[in-house]
Amino acid sequence: MRTRLAIVREVVGHREPDDFERLVRSYTPYVASIAIKVLGREGDVDDVVQQTFAEALEGMDRLREPAAVRGWLATITVRILMRQLRRQRVLETFALAERWxxxxxxxxxxxxxxxxxxxxxxxxxxxxxxxxxxxxxxxxxxxxxxxxxxxxxxxxxxxxxxxxxxxxxxxxxxxxxx
Amino acid sequence: MSELERKFLATARNLERVWDDEALDQVAAGARARAKRRSRTRRLGLGAAAAVVVAVIAGVALRTPVVPAATEASVYIDLGVPSDPRFNVLEASPDALVLELVEPKATFRVQRQEGRTVRVKAGPAIVEVIGTTFTVELVGQDTVVAVDEGRVKVSVAGVSKVLTPGERQRFSPPPVATPEPPASEPVPDEPQAPPVGVAAPASPPAPARPQENWRALARRGEFARAYPVLSAVGPSDEPTELLLAADVARLSGHPRAAVPWLRRVAMHFTRDARAALAAFTLGRVLLDDLGDPRGAARAFAQVRVLEPKGPLAADALAREAEALHRLGETAAARERALEYLERYPDGRKAAAVRGWGGL
Missing domain, CATH: 1.10.10.10 (Winged helix-like DNA-binding domain superfamily/Winged helix DNA-binding domain)
Known part of the structure; x- marks a missing residue:
């Protein structure tokens, strides 16, 4: 079985000394694009992007198919966005946050x-x-x-x-x- | 794909941002730090008692120098807490190590920190380490930073610059602020002008805060918190910032304060693509929020001057008719209504316009 580094290298190349940074460089625009489209505001995009890659860093061991990297990151991003939007709605319901x-x-x-x-x-x-x-x-x-x-x-x-x-x-x- | 889908996709593409190297570095560093924190939180999640024990142990450990004194040539920063007569340790936590240079000069070699941020305060500058070897030197009131390896970010009064290998730059403290005369607007009969000018408030000055604070708050949607800061410092005289300031004022419940900033863009940046939008928004604020139909009618008329065939022209003409109707100028309202119906016979506001024009 290939290691997670081997998979990431296959997807994003292996010239960079740091494979995780290479992954970030390759996919940040895509992840950010999902976040801004869903949220409609720039304020929380950086937060969502960082959180996505933080969870990706932890979950790389579960990645088995190089072709799945894009969908895998999208899944993490969407999960974070759902969580954030639900939290925001609860806060708005109890007037703990201003409606955007x-x-x-x-x-x-x-x-x-x-x-x-x-x-x-x-x-x-x-x-x-x-x-x-x-x-x-x-x-x-x-x-x-x-x-x-x-x-x-x-x-x-x-x-x-x-x-x-x-x-x-x-x-x-x-x-x-x- | 329908026309509407194509329109949305094309429009939404405008929201996408270009990511430069610095921003990507911040994403990677931020993600690593978060992953480390999450991992640490899970490890500490065994129980409250265990967490307390760990915190106590960590607290003791942080107070204990764990690294031998640096060599004479340079200060070596590993993952522990350094001790050296050339600087004071202002903060030492798992997330940040902040040092204050007390000697005139020191060279630092910094090991990759795995989530911890290292900053060196020296005179007016704060040098943030991105993994590197660099020299910091105090020269009078100034700070000179030279980078040998890696990169550092130097911040002075909220303004940052990244230095790369071979770069050496002198940073001076910001000049003492001298109050500028408030910019006056040449539109005389708008009584709603707030005490805040384009760039300086007339109200008692609040303590100076970095201008990016209110902008950062605004971009996070925290308009109520952003507004007091904005009121104290004012936006710079530039369309993007003026429009953002207007957003902050309107959305924090201070529509009156948005008026001069919107007017500034609409009247003085007429070649900017956003001038018509600013004029339209100004009209809406004056009509809907401030009950000033006369000012609103002028603002809506300005939209059509700026972009007679633009996407806002139809709605601006309709709203101008509405404003004139509310002002009691029935003849003028009727004239605008007729113009609207002639230009946009199937316009979505045709029915309302007929009412305002008495047609």
């Missing part, structure tokens, strides 16, 4: 229309539970395949489709004029 009001005014990269669109999108999706909004964001903002979403969220394909459809109906209603 989406705003993209300070975003540098997007144009005016895009910022308005994104603000409206997150205003709609944040009404839904994490188990509904996360699959929707992975599908419509990250562009993941349905079977991949089912895998990373640990749900059946039918459940994923149903949860996405719930959010999508609200989105279509909100963007009916688009």
């Amino acid at each position: 009001t989406p705003t993209m005014l300070g975003t540098q990269v997007a144009g005016g229309e895009e910022r308005v669109t994104l603000a409206r999108v997150y205003q709609v999706v944040e009404r839904f539970s994490p188990s509904e909004r996360v699959p929707w964001a992975l599908r419509y903002l990250q562009g993941e395949r349905l079977d991949a979403i089912a895998e990373v969220t640990g749900c059946s394909l039918a459940t994923v489709k149903r949860r996405i459809a719930v959010v999508q109906a609200a989105i279509e209603e909100a963007f009916g004029d688009v």
Whole structure:
């Protein structure tokens, strides 16, 4: 059986002295991309990315297939995001945290229309539970395949489709004029 | 794939960030530190009594020098707590080792720390070690840092710079702040202008704090905590920061304070792509939050001046009609309503606009 280092080296190359750092360099943009799409805000992205790689560092022993690295990291990321969103909802329920009001005014990269669109999108999706909004964001903002979403969220394909459809109906209603 | 899906995917791509080497280094270091903490927490999770014992033992151990004195040539920092007359140990914990240079000069060789951050305070500078050999020298009020191997991050008054092998730089303490005259806005009849100017507050000055504090709080969504800090220091006169400041003010329940910052972007950075958005937001704040339809009508009109065919033009025209209606200027409201219906006969606000225009 190959060691975890052998697998990581096969995936990300072996020239770097530190394989973990090589893994971080290769996959941080992907992990961060999932986090920002799901959260809709930059504030917690660094936290999610670091936590993802911290758990990845601990779990490398369980990795068996090099081709699975990307999905494995996505699964960890989604689990952390779900946890974070659920915690946030509980805090909001008991008025222990302020409700996040989406705003993209300070975003540098997007144009005016895009910022308005994104603000409206997150205003709609944040009404839904994490188990509904996360699959929707992975599908419509990250562009993941349905079977991949089912895998990373640990749900059946039918459940994923149903949860996405719930959010999508609200989105279509909100963007009916688009 | 539907048109809506394509639009969302393309729009969401704008959220993705470019990661530079420094940011990636921070991710790796932060992940290692977290993994170490998690591992340590699990080990200590055997029971509260065991944890207390471990904490006591660790506390005793941290007070005991475990490394021989450094060589004359350099200070060697391994995983323990160093002892050397050239510096004081300000903090020694599993997460951080903070030293304060007391001699004019010292060279440090630092072993990879596995999650512990090593910082050296020297004059105005704080040198954060990223795994390296470097020399720190006090020259009058300044600090000179030279790197032989690896990299260090030097911070002075909240501003950081990473030095790489072969680099040597002198860092001076920040000049004593002199109050600047508050920037005045040339729009005279907006009574809502808050006491906070674009860059300086008129209220009694609070203790100076690094400007990045309020920005960091804002980016974490902690607007209520960010606002007092922002009020004390003010944003710099730059669109991104002004818009972020406006976000902080609005979302912390201080819409009045957002007005001059939004107006600054809308009126003075007219070539910036965000000027129209700032004007539109200004109109909404004035109309919805501050009950100032006259100011709002002007702001919505400015949107159409900035981007007559932009994505906000239709809504701005509708909101201008609404503001004029609320102001009681029925003729002007009717004129704008007719213009809206002519330009956007199927616009999503057509029904509301008819009402505001009395049509």
